[in-house]
Amino acid sequence: MTTCTSFSYSLLKNKLPKAGLVFAFLCTVFAMFGCGAERNIRKGEKFLALGEYHDASVQFKKAYQNTSPKERTRRGEIAAKMALCYNRLSASQRAIAAYRNVVRYKLDDGETHRLLADNLMRNGSYTDAAKEYQIALDSMPGDKMASTGLTAAKKASAVKATKSRYIVKKMDVFNSRRQDYSPMLFGDHFEQLYFTSTRNEAAGDELSGITGVKPGDIFVSEKDVKGKWGAPRAIESGLNSAADEGTPAFSADGREMYITQCLIDASYPRYAQIVVSSRSDAAWGKPSKLEISKDTLSNFAHPAISPDGNWLYFTSDIPGGRGGFDIWRVRIYGNNVTGGVENLGEPINTPGDEQFPTFRPNGDLYFSSNGHGGLGGLDIIIAKVGADHHYHLEYPGYPLNSQGDDFGMTFEGIHNRGFFSSNRGDGRGWDHIYSFELPEIVQTVKGWVYEMEGYELPAAQVFIVGDDGTNRKVAVKGDGSFEYEIKPNTNYILLATCKGFLNHKEELRVEPVSESREYTLQFPLAGISIPVMIDNIFYDFDKATLRPESQEALNGLVKLLNENPNVTIELSAHTDYKGSANYNKRLSENRAKSVVAYLISHGIASDRLTPVGYGKDKPKIVRRKLTEKYPWLKEGDVLTEDFIKKLDKDKQETANQINRRTEFIVLRTTYGMFDEKGNLKNVPKPTPKVQTARDDEIIFE
Structure with a gap:
């Protein structure tokens, strides 16, 4: 890591020199040096002040070579500058040689030995590193970096021998x-x-x-x-x-x-x-x-x-x-x-x-x-x-x-x-x-959050709460999906939310397994401002009687209303264009009332439900999900009588079946929130923020 962005042993890891600070090594009078060495040192110092460690090291190396071995102090000072550059460039072999020269020329201190030890560690020379850390500690008692380094050097060989499963x-x-x-x-x-x-x-x-x-x-x-x-x-x-x-x-x-x-x-x-x-x-x-x-x-x-x-x-x-x-x-x-x-x-x-x-x-x-x-x-x-x-x-x-x-x-x-x-x-x-x-047995839950009949919802968030203490908020990806690691012997509640849509909750029990397993969940969110079709609602022919196979879809609607207790809806039934307007109107009204009666019988308050029969007055407007099932339809098509009669014969009945549907649309989102005087019920009381509380937690009541 030797670039500015890598941050290490260059511009950032060992700190850029601050503007105006004096370089912390000993300075000598340049006149004492040879002309070539003096020129190299001046260039090197300039590069060093800018954090240009490679160019600085080249100049300091030339200065070192142009300085006589007899001039031990000068050589030691230059070696210290070279060591600094090599250390920040992660060139550990060169750094070791340079620091040893600093020691050889007797210009070393405790920090010299600690940095030498650091580079010996990078070179895998753990025994020699431990010796240098000890010398550093003897010179700088209580130094945390030297103390931590000494402990690590003594343990390193054993740690390396105890190979992990990575x-x-x-x-x-x-x-x-x-x-x-x-x-x-x-x-x-x-x-x-x-x-x-x-x-x-x-x-x-x-x-x-x-x-x-x-x-x-x-x-x-x-x-x-x-x-x-x-x-x-x-x-x-x-x-x-x-x-x-x-x-x-x-x-x-x-x-x-x-x-x-x-x-x-x-x-x-x-x-x-x-x-x-x-x-x-x-x-x-x-x-x-x-x-x-x-x-x-x-x-x-x-x-x-x-x-x-x-x-x-x-x-x-x-x-x-x-x-x-x-x-x-x-x-x-x-x-x-x-x-x-x-x-x-x-x-x-x-x-x-x-x-x-x-x-x-x-x-x-x-x-x-x-x-x-x-x-x-x-x-x-x-x-x-x-x-x-x-x-x-x-x-x-x-x-x-x-x-x-x-x-x-x-x-x-x-x-x-x-x-x-x-x-x-x-x-x-x-x-x-x-x-x-790292080979491991992993259990995961993968889910998709999307608009009922429509597109994925990348702006949605999913809250995951487990009885093991898990409490997380997870963002979804661009395709509306999310993935999260879950633990065995844990019960989870997952709540998908998105602005402009009703919430959707799923529960999951995770058991121990002998191999990795993925659970898949769907989170279709009902839009607040558009009609939502309820699939798989069936009536007896020409009647308003709900058939038994409708129970699963109806129970899903009960669940949705319980998860969103402040919502009221209009429950509407629709017919195809066949038959008279009055007949279709009456039949659809009765069918809507049948669904409302079912919801009331399963605990939904009657004043949250408004049954309406539209007959054939509101033909279906095709949305995305229908185009995936029926590619011959386009998003935005309106299934009017004229539109249907232009289709092939085998497709006309399918279009009529789509029109014979049950839908709901949200009327209010504030049901039960205010008293008779218009004041908000159950005003939340302010509570002091606990310093260790997580900012992304949610509580399900």
Whole structure:
């Protein structure tokens, strides 16, 4: 991770130098140096002030070579500058050599040994790392990073030997000879993979002074019908530029892409910012900056959207954190921030660096850290919310984690499989994309929320409550679907809601299983402002008597009215065009009354129901669902007598059957809410907000 957007060992992970600050290494009088070394150091310091670590390291290396071995102090000072650059470039072998030279020339302190130990950890030299951490602790008693590092170094070999069940594979189809990192799956069927790359196809002609390669751009690979991933291609829109773009994340509805961007300025340090690109006609537009804070001297990077779509999580070095880079969050609505930033605090954030947050749909937060111990570099940590509403951390072990930097997770829906980034085994410290999978028995519920007779409802939300303490709000995808992992021996209630529609509730009992299982549920929502046809209502021929096979549909209507107790409806019956108007009117009225009588007998208040018989006066207007069943109909067709008589003979009777229907339309949504004086009944009493309460909880009464 060596670019601005990767945030690690370059611009962000070890902090960009703040404008106006004096570089924290010893300075010497340039006149004491040779002319060549002096010139190289001056250039190196200039590059270093801008965060251009690659170009700075080249100049410092030349200065080191142009300095006589007899000038030990000068060589040690230059070695310290080289070590800093190599450390931030993740070039651990070079960093180790440079730090050892600092020690050899006796310019070392406790921090020198801690950083040397960090790089030895990245190199898998755990025994030597433990020795250096101990030296650091002897010099800096109580230093948390050195103490955590020493514990990790002593345990690392045993952790690596205790291999977890994760299966990890390098994905050559995505990787280039440059950097490829921070993958993110996209699409209703996860058929697209967006990621950051510094390959030659990236925009711009200049090489980055930070890395020595091109600045990062967003690339995408698509899966074909056979499940094979295609060759990555650059996004052809205003998304990519000559600047550094990377670490993509998507809004819950898939309409916005959040990325990290580092603008190019030849005279000013590169601060990272989060920008947003909107999708129109399947193309991503030019991004605009997301104004998270008025702070212009801090970095904002690594966006991640919470499963409910209400929170933006990110990494920043804003003042007020625990140290290094922390994970923060802020409420968002559309492309706008709606509140102040919040630090996630302990146990997630440490005096080290916490970066690359991402979520599984079940709410588990994955992030990478060098402050929690592990096998070296950045390690992936899992934070799960317990019954006490606090985060509890888990370490997934090897081989998901390695001695290198491991970060940037993306999940294939609710499954514990997907892709991540790592620079394991790369001598240049360059990142590449890997797949991962944790074989497990998973039970899931998959549902679709859609308008009765109409389209999917991507604006809907589903509330999931379980008797195990589960209480979640889940956003649906663009096709109206959602997927959620559920637990055995648990009873669930799922409530689908959408503005302008009645609620729909389903209940589910989950039993233990010996293999993975998926439950499928449908959530058809009745619109408030349009008639809704009730399928499978049958009457005796030429009569108003309800047939027994109508009971299931009628019970469904009873359930709907019970779930929406403040609704009153008009219950209407309709006939085809055959017969006289008076006869059809009378027959339809009687049929509507029969349905109302059934509803009343099953506990629905009579003043919530208005039976109406329209006879043949209101022929059916075709909606989307009917066109799926009868392709010869078009949405918007009106099944009038003239229309039907122009159809083929075999289709005329089908059209007449459609017209012989029972429907309802919502009249009021405030039934029982007000008393005789017009005052609201059961006014909710304000209750103090509990600090640990989740903001997305719902209570079913």
